[in-house]
Amino acid sequence: MMQPLGELLGELERCDRARELDGLKAVRERILAAHPDSEAASEALYKLGLDALFRARDLERAVLIFEQAAGRKHAFWSAAARTSLGLCYFHLHRSQKALFELRKVAYAKTPSVHSVTALAFIENIFATQGNGDEATRVRKERITQLEQLIVRSREARSEPSERGHFLYQLAMALRDHNELERAKVSLEEARALGPEGLGTDLFRAVVDAL
Known part of the structure; x- marks a missing residue:
């Protein structure tokens, strides 16, 4: 049975207050799986990209996640993801690709x-x-x-x-x-x-x- 989005958001808030980073990641993955078309899923996907980038230090995985998040075309979270994606490309020494993505937002x-x-x-x-x-x-x-x-x-x-x-x-x-x-x-x-x-x-x- 699909867990209601409201319950998942409540869990997310509790993990955030407790600074449970593993818990935040797990709940965001569940939001994405159970409610993929929701605004909350767009935010969750972007923040999973940040987790891959800053906590796991996995630049290649972060790129894959940010590419997905940018493609969702959410007015706020997709722009945030595309900006982060451009920065990732720059650190991968792909300057032209970085500029291409960043200009879409800029x-x-x-x-x-x-x-x-x-x-x-x-x-x-x-x-x-x-x-x-x-x-x-x-x-x-x-x-x-x-x-x-x-x-x-x-x-x-x-x-x-x-x-x-x-x-x-x-x-x-x-x-x-x-x-x-x-x-x-x-x-x-x-x-x-x-x-x-x-x-x-x-x-x-x-x-x-x-």
Whole structure:
């Protein structure tokens, strides 16, 4: 008899609270097997890829899982998987394949946390290859997208931590672009959100960057 999705999600939450990593992996595998077409399965598949990558240190297996997750075409989790897939390809020295996958996310119609992350990876790949002109071009696009995300976050009154994260990323990109005054303005806005809004670690990073 198929276990209801609600029960499985309850088990997942209990394992998460207890930090039972093996339990999380097992429950995610059961969600994927019992409810393969659910949104929860898309999330589970992506996080199984993360488990393979970071806990098992199995890069090849992570690639296989992320390929499956990207192919599910879920608006959030598939974009996350494709971004991770691109990074995996880069570490496998398959730079062109990495760029191909990352560009699918980076230049989506609407900017997102995934698109700016993909752009950061693309910029890093070009910088690593010594292609400064392309790295600069990609950084300009990342700055534009981050500015759009910050405006959207202000208008929607989203969580301060989200806006602070974007502001910090924008400041670092502006610094790399030698726009120091604009970078300082972004950092000051982020600092004004305080440790309560940003979280201790991000607040410390912002203060240290000023």
